[in-house]
Amino acid sequence: MAEVSLLNVAKTFGDTVAVEDMTMTVPDSAFVVLLGPTGVGKTTTLRLIAGLERPDRGDILIHGRSVVDETPAQRDVAMVFQQYSLYPHMTVRDNLAFPLRSPIHRLPEDEVARKVREVADVLRIAHKLDNKATALSGGEMQRVSIGRALVRDPAIYLMDEPLSSLDAKLRADLRVELKRVQASLGATILYVTHDQIEAMTMATHVGVLDAGRLVQFGSPREIYESPVSLYVAGRLGLPRINALPADLFPGAPAGARTVGLRPEHIRHGEGKPSRVVRIEHLGDQTRLHLMLEGHDIVTLTDVHTDLEPGDTVAIEPRNALYFDAAGARIA
Amino acid sequence: MSSFSVTEPSDRQKWIAGILVVGYALITLMPLIWILATGFKSSPDAIAYPPKVLFEPTLEGYVNLFTTQTRQTPEYLEANPPTTWYEEIVHDKGMVIAGPSRFGGRFLNSVIIGFGSTFLSVFLGTLAAYAFSRYRIPLKDDLMFFILSTRMMPPIAVAIPIFLMFRSLGLSDTHAGMILLYTAVNLSLSVWLLKGFMDEIPREYEEAALIDGYTRFQAFCKVVLPQATMGIAATAIFCLIFAWNEYAFAVLLTSGNAQTAPPFIPTIIGVGGQDWPAVAAGATIFLLPVMVFTILLRKHLLRGITFGAVRK
Numbered sequence: 001m002a003e004v005s006l007l008n009v010a011k012t013f014g015d016t017v018a019v020e021d022m023t024m025t026v027p028d029s030a031f032v033v034l035l036g037p038t039g040v041g042k043t044t045t046l047r048l049i050a051g052l053e054r055p056d057r058g059d060i061l062i063h064g065r066s067v068v069d070e071t072p073a074q075r076d077v078a079m080v081f082q083q084y085s086l087y088p089h090m091t092v093r094d095n096l097a098f099p100l101r102s103p104i105h106r107l108p109e110d111e112v113a114r115k116v117r118e119v120a121d122v123l124r125i126a127h128k129l130d131n132k133a134t135a136l137s138g139g140e141m142q143r144v145s146i147g148r149a150l151v152r153d154p155a156i157y158l159m160d161e162p163l164s165s166l167d168a169k170l171r172a173d174l175r176v177e178l179k180r181v182q183a184s185l186g187a188t189i190l191y192v193t194h195d196q197i198e199a200m201t202m203a204t205h206v207g208v209l210d211a212g213r214l215v216q217f218g219s220p221r222e223i224y225e226s227p228v229s230l231y232v233a234g235r236l237g238l239p240r241i242n243a244l245p246a247d248l249f250p251g252a253p254a255g256a257r258t259v260g261l262r263p264e265h266i267r268h269g270e271g272k273p274s275r276v277v278r279i280e281h282l283g284d285q286t287r288l289h290l291m292l293e294g295h296d297i298v299t300l301t302d303v304h305t306d307l308e309p310g311d312t313v314a315i316e317p318r319n320a321l322y323f324d325a326a327g328a329r330i331a
Numbered sequence: 332m333s334s335f336s337v338t339e340p341s342d343r344q345k346w347i348a349g350i351l352v353v354g355y356a357l358i359t360l361m362p363l364i365w366i367l368a369t370g371f372k373s374s375p376d377a378i379a380y381p382p383k384v385l386f387e388p389t390l391e392g393y394v395n396l397f398t399t400q401t402r403q404t405p406e407y408l409e410a411n412p413p414t415t416w417y418e419e420i421v422h423d424k425g426m427v428i429a430g431p432s433r434f435g436g437r438f439l440n441s442v443i444i445g446f447g448s449t450f451l452s453v454f455l456g457t458l459a460a461y462a463f464s465r466y467r468i469p470l471k472d473d474l475m476f477f478i479l480s481t482r483m484m485p486p487i488a489v490a491i492p493i494f495l496m497f498r499s500l501g502l503s504d505t506h507a508g509m510i511l512l513y514t515a516v517n518l519s520l521s522v523w524l525l526k527g528f529m530d531e532i533p534r535e536y537e538e539a540a541l542i543d544g545y546t547r548f549q550a551f552c553k554v555v556l557p558q559a560t561m562g563i564a565a566t567a568i569f570c571l572i573f574a575w576n577e578y579a580f581a582v583l584l585t586s587g588n589a590q591t592a593p594p595f596i597p598t599i600i601g602v603g604g605q606d607w608p609a610v611a612a613g614a615t616i617f618l619l620p621v622m623v624f625t626i627l628l629r630k631h632l633l634r635g636i637t638f639g640a641v642r643k
Contacts, residue, residue, distance in 0.1 A: 052538050072541040079542045085535035089557040102544030148539070 002063035002155040002188060003028045004049060009058030010212075011044055018044040020212035022058070026156065026205075029186045031179070033199040033220075035235050036209035042192040043082070045209070046158045049190065051075050062155050073104050078149035079158040082165070085145060086133040092144055093129040096120065099152050119147045122181060139170045146174070150181065159191045163198065175201055196236050200224075208232045230327040233260050239287055239298040241321070248272075248293065249317050253331045260321035263300040271316025276307050290315065363618070369611035377607040391420050392608025396434050396599065396616075400426040434613060437595040442620065443506050444591055445575040448513035452570045453563055455514070456521025461551060463522070464529035465537075475526070482519045487579045497584055506589045509581070513574040520573075521566050528562025529555070564628040575621050592617050 004026040011019040019041040026032045034042045047053045049060060051072035060067050067075045078099070086095050096116045100107045107115070120126040123143040128136060136144065142162060149157055163171045179202045182189050193199060199206050200220050207217045208231075216228045220236070227233035233241045246256035249272065274292035279301075286305055290297040290313065297315070301307065322331040340348070369377050371388040394417045402425055411427065413419040421428055462468065463475060493512065494503075502508030532555060540550035556563075582594045596613040599606055 050538075050542050052541070071546070072538075073544045073546065077542060079539065081535045081539060083533065083535055085533065085539040087536060087554055087557075098540070099543035102540075103546070103549065104544035148543070152543075 003061075004063075004156050004188065004190070005061040006045070006049070007059045007061070009045075009048060009055045009060060011041075011048060011053055011055050017212050019048065019055075022212065022214055024207055024214050024217060026188060026190050029188055030204045031182050031187075031189045031191065031202055032205045032207060033203035034190065034192045034207045034209055035194065035196065035199050037194055040209045041212040042194075042209055043160050044212075046079065046160050046190065046192055049075075049156070050077050050079050050158055073102070076155045077158055078152045078154040078156075080146050080149045080160065080162040082161040086136075086141055086148075088132070088134045090133055091129070092120075092125065092131050092133055092136070095133050095144055096129075096147050096151055099148060105152065115151050119150045122150070123147045123177070139166050142166055143174070146178070153185075155188070157187055157189045159189060161193050161195075162191075164193070164195065171198075178202060196238065200236065206236075208235050226329075227321065228329050230258060230260060230323045230329070233321060233323075233329075237262050239263060239300070242266075242295075242297045242299070243323075244292075244295050244297070246322060248295065249320075251317075253322055255324050255330055256322040257325040258323040258327070259317060260323060261297070261299075261317055262321075263298075265317055265320045266297070266299045266315050267318045268301070268313055268315055271314050273312045273314050276309050276311045276313060278309060279305065279307060288313070366611045366614050366618075370608055370615045372608050372611075374606065374608060377611070389420070389608075390417070392606070392612040394420050395432075395606055395609040396612045397432055398428045399430050399432050401429045403427050434592075434595065434599075437590055437592045438616065440506065440585075440589055441575060441592040441617070444509045444513065444589065445571055445620070447506070447510040448517065448574045449567055449571040451510060451514040452517035452521045452574075453525075453567050456518055456525050456566060457556075457559065457563060459518075459522045460525035460529045461555065463526050465534070475523070478519045478522050482516075486516045490580065490583055493580070494583055502584075504585045504587060504589045509585060509589055509591070512580060512584070513570075513577060517570040517573055521570060524566045524569070525559070525562055528559055528565075532558045568625055568628055571624055572621060 006022050006024045009019055009022045010017075022041070022045060034045060036042055044053060048055050049062075051067065051070060051074075055068060062075060062077070086092075087098070090098070093116055096119060097112045099105060100112045100115060116129070117126065120129055123146060125140055125143050125147065128140060128144075133141065133144065142165060146159075146162055149159070163174055166174065175198060178189075181187065182202075191198070191202065203220050205217060206220050206223045208215050208223060210231055216223055216232045223232060224236045227236075230241075230243060234243075242261040243258050244261060246252040246259045249259065252259060272292060274290040274297065276288065277291050277296075278289040280287040280289070281303075284303070286301050286303050288299050288301040288305075288307065290299065292315070299315075307313065321329060324330050368386075370392045371390070372383070372386050373389050373391055376383050376386045377392075398417070398421070400421055405425070408422060408425065408427070413422040418428060463471060468474065497503045497508055497512075500508075502511070536554045536558065537547070537550040540554050541547065545553065576593065577591075578593045581591045585591060585594065592613065596610055596617065599609045599613060
């Protein structure tokens with residue numbers, strides 16, 4: 001396992017800027033989640049580290065060694081693709097063994113068999129080892145995909161939305177599994193997703209990308225509690241942070257254009273009266289949709305609330321986040 | 332049982348469909364059946380009018396196809412009784428076998444040139460198609476169009492320049508020359524067909540292999556080629572059918588050493604006119620390799636499908 005750094009890396013495809021001046025360090029044994037909407041350069045960042053793309057500028061270091069001139073094989077990275085990339089003409093066993101039989105990693109066959117068995121047990125696909133890769137369900141295919149990375153002991157695991165195509169139950173299971181594997185192996189993982197639950201539950205560090213740049217890097221809590229901008233604040237938190245005009249409530253600092261209110265920033269009972277529009281009972285939480293002077297606000301309330309649509313609730317901000325006209329955080 | 336179903340045809344519909352399919356098959360197979368039958372007819376039966384549907388089968392045509400014969404005096408025939416079944420057939424006509432005919436050699440030429448050019452077309456086509464499919468090549472679209480444009484006129488339109496070129500290069504009537512020519516003609520089809528198949532193979536396959544420690548070429552061999560078997564098989568069949576059946580260039584550029592079967596078969600002359608049973612026998616044998624090749628590869632055509640392994 002190793003530390004991986006990107007230094008002022010840039011990559012454009014024709015007229016499209018995919019990654020612009022990216023500087024980031026993935027610490028050794030860290031689980032770093034890159035967060036951002038589609039087209040923000042997350043996947044390109046992974047492909048640059050893997051060596052599937054060549055940066056236009058900048059340097060990439062693995063273990064302090066510059067790898068931009070190395071082939072993907074020489075870089076000693078493992079990658080899980082978003083789409084199933086199993087070889088349909090091979091069995092599950094051969095798919096899992098494929099990396100271990102490559103000229104660079106070639107292991108004796110009994111060692112290969114042992115490792116394949118181990119990984120298959122961890123991912124609970126041992127009973128499918130002799131199936132053709134095409135004879136698996138989507139979830140099984142993706143587990144084999146992850147397994148094909150885990151059989152190796154690379155400098156870093158790169159994972160490109162590996163769970164996005166799975167159903168919710170399997171996703172939750174594999175989240176726990178991945179986190180457990182990472183902790184027990186001490187693996188360095190760079191993980192791309194747009195699912196904030198994956199980011200919050202698995203990451204030791206979260207990197208938020210915006211238009212090919214890293215805009216904030218820190219622990220999930222840091223990103224959640226002290227976002228540097230309204231954009232970052234919107235990446236984490238369910239229900240999503242409410243962005244309202246700063247002058248809606250008294251007490252905004254000078255220069256503030258927008259006030260960002262997460263559910264815990266909204267105190268009920270005092271302040272401005274707002275109308276209840278809708279109540280959503282989700283079981284473990286109850287969402288309250290409010291209307292205040294023409295602005296929609298989504299917040300949480302007591303699970304067993306008596307409120308009904310049409311009721312009035314007084315609300316006021318508490319420890320809210322304030323942003324200037326450009327979206328940068330000022331308080 | 333007359334349960335109504337939207338998707339399942341009724342028994343009556345199945346019968347009608349069956350009769351239509353069998354009828355169509357019979358019509359298309361008619362010329363083949365006629366050639367097959369003529370090969371087993373005696374010379375008089377082959378040219379009988381009205382045509383004979385029922386006849387006494389004989390291997391005379393096949394024996395004539397593979398041998399050259401000379402007429403002998405009854406005394407000579409008497410003194411040298413036939414020892415094999417084919418000598419007997421000839422003997423009955425007052426002939427003896429003088430030696431093998433040239434058909435075997437011509438047929439072998441067809442095999443060498445047909446399969447040789449098919450192998451070369453598919454081999455070069457696969458590499459070119461992979462490069463066109465995966466790499467950023469300058470003027471890629473123009474190059475692909477250029478490759479296609481080589482097939483925009485009938486190849487025979489350039490027969491005279493090719494004839495002159497072959498003569499000055501010493502390629503006339505050589506196996507190498509014919510293999511080169513058929514490869515050149517087939518290559519555009521091969522590149523275009525195979526590029527379509529290569530485009531269908533997800534890049535992730537090779538990228539995963541590259542990351543897993545394989546070189547580009549190893550990834551190509553271990554991952555791309557097995558996925559492309561279906562396309563390669565289909566392309567090979569098309570290339571072989573063209574090279575195997577090509578007639579015009581074969582007439583023009585070959586005369587002996589490298590002459591293929593198509594220009595040779597019609598020249599089979601028997602005693603006293605065209606020997607139709609021998610011609611039909613030659614045509615029958617000529618059809619076999621392509622049929623066998625197609626049937627062998629048919630399995631791959633169906634099996635190579637990468638169904639469901641990649642989410643689209």
